[in-house]
Amino acid sequence: MDLFEYQGKEMLRKFEVPVPEGRVAQTPDEAAEAARKLGGKVVVKAQVQVGGRGKAGGIKLAESPEEAREVAEQILGMDIKGHTVKRVLVERAGDIKKEYYCSFLLDRTERKFLGMMSAEGGVEIEKLAVERPDAITYVHIDPLLGISDFHAREMVFGSGIDVEARKEAIALLPKLFNAFVELDASLVEVNPLVLTGDGRVIALDAKVSVDDSAFFRHPNFEELKSAHEVPEQERFAKEKGLNFIKLDGDVGIIGNGAGLVMSTLDVVKAAGGEPANFLDVGGGANAEVLSAALEVIMSNAEVKSVFINIFGGITRCDLVAEGVLNALSRLDVKVPIVIRLDGTNAVEGRKMLADAPHPMLVTAETMLGAAEKAVELARSGAVVGGGAA
Amino acid sequence: MSILIDNNTRLVVQGLTGREGSFHAGRNKAYGTDLVAGVTPGKGGTDVEGTPIFDTVDEAVKETGANTSMVFVPARFAADAVLESYDAGIDVIVAITENIPARDMARAVPYIRAGTRGASLIGPNCPGVISPGKANVGIIPGEICSQGPVGLVSRSGTLVYQIVHELTQRGLGQSTCVGIGGDPIPGSDFIDILEKFEADDETEMVVLVGEIGGDAEERAAEWAQKNMSKPIVGYIAGLTAPPGKRMGHAGAIISGSKGTGQAKIEAFEAAGIRVGRNPTEVGEIAAELRS
Numbered sequence: 001m002d003l004f005e006y007q008g009k010e011m012l013r014k015f016e017v018p019v020p021e022g023r024v025a026q027t028p029d030e031a032a033e034a035a036r037k038l039g040g041k042v043v044v045k046a047q048v049q050v051g052g053r054g055k056a057g058g059i060k061l062a063e064s065p066e067e068a069r070e071v072a073e074q075i076l077g078m079d080i081k082g083h084t085v086k087r088v089l090v091e092r093a094g095d096i097k098k099e100y101y102c103s104f105l106l107d108r109t110e111r112k113f114l115g116m117m118s119a120e121g122g123v124e125i126e127k128l129a130v131e132r133p134d135a136i137t138y139v140h141i142d143p144l145l146g147i148s149d150f151h152a153r154e155m156v157f158g159s160g161i162d163v164e165a166r167k168e169a170i171a172l173l174p175k176l177f178n179a180f181v182e183l184d185a186s187l188v189e190v191n192p193l194v195l196t197g198d199g200r201v202i203a204l205d206a207k208v209s210v211d212d213s214a215f216f217r218h219p220n221f222e223e224l225k226s227a228h229e230v231p232e233q234e235r236f237a238k239e240k241g242l243n244f245i246k247l248d249g250d251v252g253i254i255g256n257g258a259g260l261v262m263s264t265l266d267v268v269k270a271a272g273g274e275p276a277n278f279l280d281v282g283g284g285a286n287a288e289v290l291s292a293a294l295e296v297i298m299s300n301a302e303v304k305s306v307f308i309n310i311f312g313g314i315t316r317c318d319l320v321a322e323g324v325l326n327a328l329s330r331l332d333v334k335v336p337i338v339i340r341l342d343g344t345n346a347v348e349g350r351k352m353l354a355d356a357p358h359p360m361l362v363t364a365e366t367m368l369g370a371a372e373k374a375v376e377l378a379r380s381g382a383v384v385g386g387g388a389a
Numbered sequence: 390m391s392i393l394i395d396n397n398t399r400l401v402v403q404g405l406t407g408r409e410g411s412f413h414a415g416r417n418k419a420y421g422t423d424l425v426a427g428v429t430p431g432k433g434g435t436d437v438e439g440t441p442i443f444d445t446v447d448e449a450v451k452e453t454g455a456n457t458s459m460v461f462v463p464a465r466f467a468a469d470a471v472l473e474s475y476d477a478g479i480d481v482i483v484a485i486t487e488n489i490p491a492r493d494m495a496r497a498v499p500y501i502r503a504g505t506r507g508a509s510l511i512g513p514n515c516p517g518v519i520s521p522g523k524a525n526v527g528i529i530p531g532e533i534c535s536q537g538p539v540g541l542v543s544r545s546g547t548l549v550y551q552i553v554h555e556l557t558q559r560g561l562g563q564s565t566c567v568g569i570g571g572d573p574i575p576g577s578d579f580i581d582i583l584e585k586f587e588a589d590d591e592t593e594m595v596v597l598v599g600e601i602g603g604d605a606e607e608r609a610a611e612w613a614q615k616n617m618s619k620p621i622v623g624y625i626a627g628l629t630a631p632p633g634k635r636m637g638h639a640g641a642i643i644s645g646s647k648g649t650g651q652a653k654i655e656a657f658e659a660a661g662i663r664v665g666r667n668p669t670e671v672g673e674i675a676a677e678l679r680s
Contacts, residue, residue: 214492
């Protein structure tokens with residue numbers, strides 16, 4: 001889960017990482033009130049999880065509570081690259097002298113934590129890494145040992161940030177690292193980390209991503225999660241224990257196992273189609289899960305055909321067939337469904353489908369044959385007569 | 390031969406008394422795997438269908454001579470279970486459990502790999518290992534496999550099934566199939582397994598099934614070019630996956646421009662590894678190389 005900036009800063013504050021004083025607001029009145037309490041000049045920042053909000057007009061200065069109300073009114077409800085602004089963060093505006101970059105993440109290749117620092121902040125780090133790799137200092141940290149002061153010194157001296165910022169930055173980095181580890185974060189990124197006019201070093205922005213698998217250690221994450229809006233289709237899928245990702249095409253996909261589903265998307269695309277989603281029913285899916293999966297797919301009006309690709313291991317094909325038949329009788333199915341069953345109890349599953357012919361159901365022998373059929377049906381929009389592809 | 394598990398495997402299952410653990414361990418036993426013990430703290434002295442249960446892995450090893458463990462305990466206890474197996478002297482640890490926090494594995498994996506004993510951790514978040522005709526440790530359905538010359542290593546579980554199916558249909562059996570798992574930090578990566586296949590006299594060819602995310606495939610390709618004499622057929626799932634989306638597996642994500650399927654295929658081809666565009670083509674290439 002990616003935290004909103006205000007949530008990330010709230011978390012970092014608990015680990016004594018210096019962040020600007022601020023308050024979150026959901027209405028212009030709340031923004032004005034926040035500005036009044038903070039006093040003086042404030043900055044009003046759109047809380048969206050997408051880059052480039054500054055350029056899009058999502059960050060504005062306000063000299064007074066009245067002005068804070070006005071800019072909050074403009075920013076709240078604004079659409080930034082498809083994200084609607086529901087909240088603003090009102091922060092005391094500081095005098096920024098310099099901007100830097102720092103982050104901690106997991107380096108899969110080295111099997112270690114990785115600290116990154118640059119004297120150039122506020123820039124797109126991926127771009128900087130490609131264009132001028134020398135501008136970034138990388139320091140690996142052994143997960144079994146944790147951070148030592150020398151790691152912080154290597155990051156700070158290595159990146160060549162200004163002399164006057166060094167002492168505070170060296171003190172800040174271990175705190176940021178502790179937050180990274182203790183929060184079970186996959187990333188904490190401060191971009192920019194700033195040197196203020198009065199010589200302080202603070203985290204002006206915060207991007208914190210936490211590990212969904214570690215929620216059991218962090219009961220408070222559930223509360224943070226409630227601020228995230230999940231589309232209805234995804235929420236329903238999650239409730240049913242399905243791993244679902246919406247994509248832009250019109251061929252609905254259901255499969256078992258992440259690898260097989262990815263492979264299924266690829267063969268559909270290779271056959272000239274566009275997958276409407278990724279949907280993994282997981283291992284050992286029963287009839288109820290399959291039926292729910294079809295319901296999720298059918299709730300997308302863009303879907304013109306469905307491809308169910310199952311290779312039974314723990315998953316039993318007879319139960320898959322039962323789930324499909326159940327869904328067909330329960331739902332108003334308007335698009336053709338191509339199904340391919342192999343593996344555990346495939347013979348039984350195929351027989352069940354053959355014994356209960358349905359005008360919208362097409363069975364296929366192979367994964368590639370099924371993909372081609374599903375794409376063809378999505379294109380022609382034809383209502384099929386049932387039977388084998 | 391074969392790698393990791395064979396007729397000498399003596400299996401202890403951590404979490405044998407659970408629903409999933411007992412079901413799959415039962416299937417492994419029915420396949421012919423020598424299931425010698427189960428471990429569930431507090432249930433020592435009992436048994437599951439004749440298999441004795443111990444409170445600790447250490448006891449199980451001392452009493453039964455177990456040399457391989459399968460971890461089926463819930464995610465929050467799984468890293469601890471893996472470490473317990475390692476410290477008890479187990480040489481092959483197969484962790485099936487998924488959704489283990491990355492931080493836990495970031496500590497456990499380097500600890501085990503730094504050990505001088507040469508123990509192997511397979512997984513987590515994996516379907517396990519099967520050496521057809523000898524032993525099955527995990528959830529790969531034994532009935533779809535057959536004994537033969539192809540070594541298979543895959544991040545995905547169901548793609549193991551699909552590709553085994555493609556191989557078996559063409560008369561190509563397997564020496565060992567290893568699911569290394571879909572996590573960002575697996576206990577063993579492709580190179581670890583390739584190294585074992587290269588040294589195994591039963592394995593004549595390897596099928597390597599990768600997916601998007603990370604650079605394990607690129608590193609494997611580079612390593613194989615220098616160190617492998619046996620031919621490899623490659624496959625990559627997730628070519629059409631959009632960046633920034635986690636495709637089911639915790640490790641299957643394109644971060645920025647890193648970890649794309651295209652880059653992996655290019656790395657394979659640059660290393661002289663032939664790549665199938667879909668599982669069927671993988672089977673066809675393997676059959677062609679064999680003939």
